[in-house]
Each structure stands twice: as structure tokens, then as C-alpha cells.
Amino acid sequence: MTTLHPTTHDVRALREDELRGAHALFGAALLHGPVSDEQWERARGLYAPGRAFGVHDGPAEGAALIGTAMSFPVEVAVPGGAVLPTAAVTRVGVRADRTRRGVLSALMRHQLGEAAAAGDVLASLRATEGRIYGRFGYGVATRGRSVRVRRTGGSGWRAGAPVGGAVRLLAADEALATLGALHERIGLGRAGGMTRTAPWWRLGLGALLAERTLVLAAVHTGPDGDDGYLVATVDDSRGWDDRVLELRDLHAASAEASAALWRFALDVDLVSAVQARQRPLxxxxxLLLADPRDCAVTDVHDETWLRIVDVPAALGARRFGGAGPVLLAVHDAVLGANGGVYRIAGGEVQRVGELGGAATPDLECDAAGLAMAYLGDRSPSELVAAGWWRAWSPDAVARADAAFATGRLPWCGTNF
Ligand SMILES: CC(C)(COP(=O)(O)OP(=O)(O)OC[C@H]1O[C@@H](n2cnc3c(N)ncnc32)[C@H](O)[C@@H]1OP(=O)(O)O)[C@@H](O)C(=O)NCCC(=O)NCCS
Structure with missing residues (x-):
């Protein structure tokens, strides 16, 4: 089971006038350059009141900030379609000369406690490194892949691949509002999808529009109206025969809309390849291309690191399949109130006992292991086989697989 760094540091909510300093500390921790006034203007809206925390270099008034973490409130779709209040955790950094002294551990403990108190059922983040967050109960709950599609004469589209609808380019000044409204309508269509706030758009797309020479924003219209969009940029430092379209964002409500948008991207003149990160697995x-080898999967990576903040609420909100009962013991080293034995049967979840009590579990996991199965990315049997879950009753593994099965892989597609 997880053990946490013992060092304690005082953590407190940052005042409004301390936020830019926190943002600069985070930027430096990520090895970025100084934050310009213009960048800060775009970034500041993401800081929600009371949700940015800091650790200072000692108790004295005016002591320097040495570590920070914040979250902004979003909602995340879970299997069955419910959307749950979620802390989108970001801007995490510790000053380079104060790392490995427990500063992050103190921030994480504090932040999770505050998230629970604020009613967040989940917390979600994107990690710079894979070894940081597991100890705090975060597990990889959605994954994405990087693809590069080569253009070999025309788009290389397979005859018979879906086609239809119309794609129109947006002017820069209409992109933010149009795409924001469209994502709100179609962005939570599968488990893992996350709402985007206006400050997120200002930072995500606003920064692209301000800093890149060319941004293509296009909307697909199908039989029922606008049903998908893409945002792409081009690196124009390359020669005419080597221009790659970087697909930054693509959400579609249907397979047809998705195919049409990819086809549009591949048909842009003077583009030799289209590449994208964090696409659904x-x-x-x-399957859409005349030559399947034109599409290379160049990477598979973790996307959502999910932390279940309120296990009873999260289990209660998610749809479970299967009929047979599963008794699952959940351990939580940080948020002890989540610990207990949960009975999942006939789609219903009930907490039936304390850890070590009379209810004998079939299966056992910790918060990170539960997060990995929660949205449907990993099955209980995979997690048992890899030692993330323990099975006390081998028959229960198949029942747990049936209970957690979702039929479609989860995916988010929103970076922050
Ligand atoms: C990642 C970071 C925030 C960790 O902060 P920190 O204050 O050093 O973390 P802690 O001292 O609380 O570490 C807690 C434990 O995690 C381990 N750990 C922390 N960061 C780790 C890393 N990057 N790789 C491996 N282990 C790490 C520590 O060794 C420690 O283990 P221990 O309890 O067995 O001693 C800090 O290194 C940092 O700012 N990195 C650069 C910016 C960044 O990547 N931020 C994350 C954005 S998602």
C-alpha cells in the first residue's frame, strides 16, 4: 500500500496578488521562460478563487513561495452519462532548489482535502512524468495516441469510407465562441470527456491564435447541424514539400463527422502529412485509408490521471453492468473516509462494511487502481493480472469485468 512522504509544510490558499508569482514559479519549474504581461492576461482567468495553494520558505511574513498547485472546477462524464464535479488540477510546481523535501506531498494532501470539502467527486490532471502522482491515489484512467497520416496523392481515402456533410472554415474572430458552444454540446459524448471553461478556451485556443501564424479552425455540418470541429496549425518554417498539419483539437459527435474532418485535414493543399497527439485509441x-500503412501510430501515452475524491459518490453515479455481486474493498491512504467494502450487484452499489470488518471482500484495490478501472480504460482482470488489484475469490474477477465493462474506451481530448 502507498506510503507518503513524512515531511510536513504549511500550505495556504494564495491571495489574488500572489497568483502571478505562483504562475511564474510553475513556469520556471516546467523550464519555460518568464511570463509576459500578455501571457499572464490569458492565464489568470484559470485561477479560481480559493483554489490556488502555496508553500512558503518558512513561517515569516514575506517568505518566498517555493511550491504551488491549483485546480479549476470542471465536470467529467462517467460511464452511463452522468457528469461529476471535478477538480482539474494543474500549475503544479516546486522551486528547483526545494524539491524532494515533501513540498508536493503537502500540497497534494491539502488540495485533496479541500476538493473533498468543496464537493468535488473527482480530481483530474495531466502529468509531466509518470512517477509523480500514483502515491496520491491518481491512476491513468484514459489514454491517447499520437498518429501521423502520410498524404500519398489526394487524401488516400478508401472508396466506401464515410463521406458527407460540409466543412467550413471559421474566421479567427468567430472561432472562440463557435467552438466553445460546439464543444459544450458534443464534448462529453463519451466517458472521460470534460467541460471546458471560457478561461480554458482563452488560454488554449486564444494563445494559438495570438502566437501562431496560421490556425485553421473548421466546423463540420451534418444532417442535424454542426456536429464536429477541428483546430490545426502548420509549421511554416519547413519547405513546401514538407509541411505538416498539426491537428490540435478534433471533436465530433459521429463517426461520419470525424471522418469528414480528417478527410478535410488531409485534403488541405501543400500538406504532406497530418499529425496529432492525444487521439482516442x-x-x-x-480503416478509412486506401493504404492502412499511411497511418502510423507513433506513440501511446497516458492522458487522464484520475483521482476519485469521493468513492461512494463516484461509484453511485457510474453505470455498472452484469448481475452477479462483487464485494470490492477500497483502500485510500490519503482520504481515509473512502476506505470500505463496496457491494456492486445488479447495477447498484452499496457500502456494506469497514475495511477489516465482517464483510469479506472478493477483490481489493487502492484509490489509484480503482481510478484505472473507473472510466473503463482497464478491466479488473487486467488489473488483477498486473497486481494492481488483488483477487481473493477468482470467480469474482469475471463478475467484476462484467460490472465495470463499458463497451467503449474512455477519452477526454482536453489538455490543461
Ligand atoms: C514533480 C514535483 C512537483 C515534485 O515535487 P517535490 O516537492 O519534489 O515532491 P515531494 O518531495 O513531495 O515528493 C514526494 C515523493 O515523490 C517522489 N517524487 C517526486 N517527484 C518525482 C519525480 N519527478 N520522479 C520520481 N519520483 C518523484 C519523491 O522522491 C518522494 O518520494 P519519497 O516520499 O519516497 O521520498 C517537482 O519535482 C517539480 O516541480 N517538477 C517540475 C515541474 C513538474 O513536472 N510539475 C508537475 C506538473 S504535472
Whole structure:
């Protein structure tokens, strides 16, 4: 089971006038350069009141900030379609000369406690490194892949691949409002999808529009109206025969809209390839192309690191399949109130006992292991086989697989 760094540091909510300093500390921890006034203007809206925390270099008034973390409130879709209040955790950094002294551990403990008190059921983050957050109960709950699609004469589209609808380019000044409204309508169509706030858009797309020479924003219209969009940029430092379209964002409500948007991207003149990161693992690009080898999967990576802040609420909100009962013991080293034995049967979840009590569990996991199965990315049997879950009753593994099965891989597609 997880053990946490013993060092304690005082953590407190940062005042409004301390936020820019916190943002600069985070930027430096990520090895970015100084934050310009213009960048801060775009970033500041993401800081929600009372949700940015700091650790200072000692108790004295005016002591320097040495570590920070914040979150902004969003909602995340879970299997069955419910959307749960979620802390989108970001801007995490510790000053380079104060690392490995427990500063992050203190921030994480404090932040999770505050998230629970604020009613967040989940917390979600994107990690710079894979070894940082597991100890705090975060697990990889959605994954994405990087793809590069080569353009070999025309778009290389397979005859018979879905086609239809119309794609229109947006002017820069209409992109923010149009895409924001469209994502709100279609962005939570699968488990893992996350709402985007206006400050997120100002930072995500606003920064692209301000800093890149060319940004293509396009909307697909299908039989029922606008049903998908893409945002792409081009690196124009390369020669005419080597221009790559970087697909930054693509959300679609249907397979047809998704195919049409990919086809549009591949048909842009003077583009030799289209590449994208953080695409769903099940996006069927190779099936759409005349030559499936034109699509190379260049990487598979973790996307959502999920922390279940309120286990009873999260289990209660998610749809479970299967009929047979599963008794699952959940351990939580940080938020002890989540610990207990949960009975999942006939789609219902009930907490039936304390850890070590009379209810004998079939299966056992910690918060990170639960997060990995929660949205449907990993099955209980995979997690048992890898030692993330323990099975006391081998028969229960198949029942747990049936209970947690979702039929479609989760995916988010929103970076922050
Ligand atoms: C990642 C970071 C925030 C960790 O902060 P920190 O204050 O050093 O973390 P802690 O001292 O609380 O570490 C807690 C434990 O995690 C381990 N740990 C922390 N960061 C780690 C890393 N990057 N790789 C491996 N282990 C790490 C520590 O060794 C420690 O283990 P221990 O309890 O067995 O001693 C800090 O190194 C940092 O700012 N990195 C650069 C910016 C960044 O990547 N931020 C994260 C954005 S998602």
C-alpha cells in the first residue's frame, strides 16, 4: 500500500496578488521562460478563487513561495452519462532548489482535502512524468495516441469510407465562441470527456491564435447541424514539400463527422502529412485509408490521471453492468473516509462494511487502481493480472469485468 512522504509544510490558499508569482514559479519549474504581461492576461482567468495553494520558505511574513498547485472546477462524464464535479488540477510546481523535501506531498494532501470539502467527486490532471502522482491515489484512467497520416496523392481515402456533410472554415474572430458552444454540446459524448471553461478556451485556443501564424479552425455540418470541429496549425518554417498539419483539437459527435474532418485535414493543399497527439485509441483512421500503412501510430501515452475524491459518490453515479455481486474493498491512504467494502450487484452499489470488518471482500484495490478501472480504460482482470488489484475469490474477477465493462474506451481530448 502507498506510503507518503513524512515531511510536513504549511500550505495556504494564495491571495489574488500572489497568483502571478505562483504562475511564474510553475513556469520556471516546467523550464519555460518568464511570463509576459500578455501571457499572464490569458492565464489568470484559470485561477479560481480559493483554489490556488502555496508553500512558503518558512513561517515569516514575506517568505518566498517555493511550491504551488491549483485546480479549476470542471465536470467529467462517467460511464452511463452522468457528469461529476471535478477538480482539474494543474500549475503544479516546486522551486528547483526545494524539491524532494515533501513540498508536493503537502500540497497534494491539502488540495485533496479541500476538493473533498468543496464537493468535488473527482480530481483530474495531466502529468509531466509518470512517477509523480500514483502515491496520491491518481491512476491513468484514459489514454491517447499520437498518429501521423502520410498524404500519398489526394487524401488516400478508401472508396466506401464515410463521406458527407460540409466543412467550413471559421474566421479567427468567430472561432472562440463557435467552438466553445460546439464543444459544450458534443464534448462529453463519451466517458472521460470534460467541460471546458471560457478561461480554458482563452488560454488554449486564444494563445494559438495570438502566437501562431496560421490556425485553421473548421466546423463540420451534418444532417442535424454542426456536429464536429477541428483546430490545426502548420509549421511554416519547413519547405513546401514538407509541411505538416498539426491537428490540435478534433471533436465530433459521429463517426461520419470525424471522418469528414480528417478527410478535410488531409485534403488541405501543400500538406504532406497530418499529425496529432492525444487521439482516442480506437479512432479507426487506418480503416478509412486506401493504404492502412499511411497511418502510423507513433506513440501511446497516458492522458487522464484520475483521482476519485469521493468513492461512494463516484461509484453511485457510474453505470455498472452484469448481475452477479462483487464485494470490492477500497483502500485510500490519503482520504481515509473512502476506505470500505463496496457491494456492486445488479447495477447498484452499496457500502456494506469497514475495511477489516465482517464483510469479506472478493477483490481489493487502492484509490489509484480503482481510478484505472473507473472510466473503463482497464478491466479488473487486467488489473488483477498486473497486481494492481488483488483477487481473493477468482470467480469474482469475471463478475467484476462484467460490472465495470463499458463497451467503449474512455477519452477526454482536453489538455490543461
Ligand atoms: C514533480 C514535483 C512537483 C515534485 O515535487 P517535490 O516537492 O519534489 O515532491 P515531494 O518531495 O513531495 O515528493 C514526494 C515523493 O515523490 C517522489 N517524487 C517526486 N517527484 C518525482 C519525480 N519527478 N520522479 C520520481 N519520483 C518523484 C519523491 O522522491 C518522494 O518520494 P519519497 O516520499 O519516497 O521520498 C517537482 O519535482 C517539480 O516541480 N517538477 C517540475 C515541474 C513538474 O513536472 N510539475 C508537475 C506538473 S504535472
Amino acid at each position: 480506437d479512432e479507426p483512421l487506418d
